[in-house]
Amino acid sequence: MNGRAQDAILALLLVALAAVYALWFAQDRHWLATQLVFTLPPLLLALGVWLRRGKAAFWAGVLALFWFSHGVMSAWSHPETAGWAWAELLLALAVIGVGSGPGLRRRFAKR
Template sequence: MKGRGRDALLIGLLLALACVYVAWFWQDKHWLATQVVFTAPPLLLALGTWCRRGNAPFWSGVLALFWFSHGVMSAWSHPDTAGWAWAELLLALAIIGVANAPGLQKRFKRRR
């Protein structure tokens, strides 16, 4: 998958993660804070990827490491919301894979 297709997949994953956060924290007493901290970054990164900003996929991969860690911590410590945490964790892994695919392809490309 190259170029625009990979960007479209990354945008879809980031939007899916934002939807998970909206649903997960819907009834939280600090709703606005959760939306600023959790929902806004994937939305802004999806917008940056859509506008072809060069660093947006890179920062998506970097922040996905945080999202992965948060998902592991939440799944372990809050069994009542483990489903949301697993969704976050799996989406973060997918974002890491898609964001790093171009670099991995260049690194491991066969030389003729």
């Protein structure tokens, strides 16, 4: 897969994660706070990846570790929102995998 296709997939995953957060927290008492903390970062990173900013994919992978942990915690402690938590968890794993692909390929490429 070429770099542009990988960037498009990563941007799509980040937008999907932002959509999950926007829908999950749509009726939250602290709506603005949840949108700023959860929805805005993946959207900004998706824009950065789409514009091919150098560190956007790296930071998406780093923040995806937080999103993964949040998904595990939410799925475990709030069974009523487990569906949203599982969606977050799986999307975070996908972001980590796709975002880490170029670095792993460079690391293990034949010299």
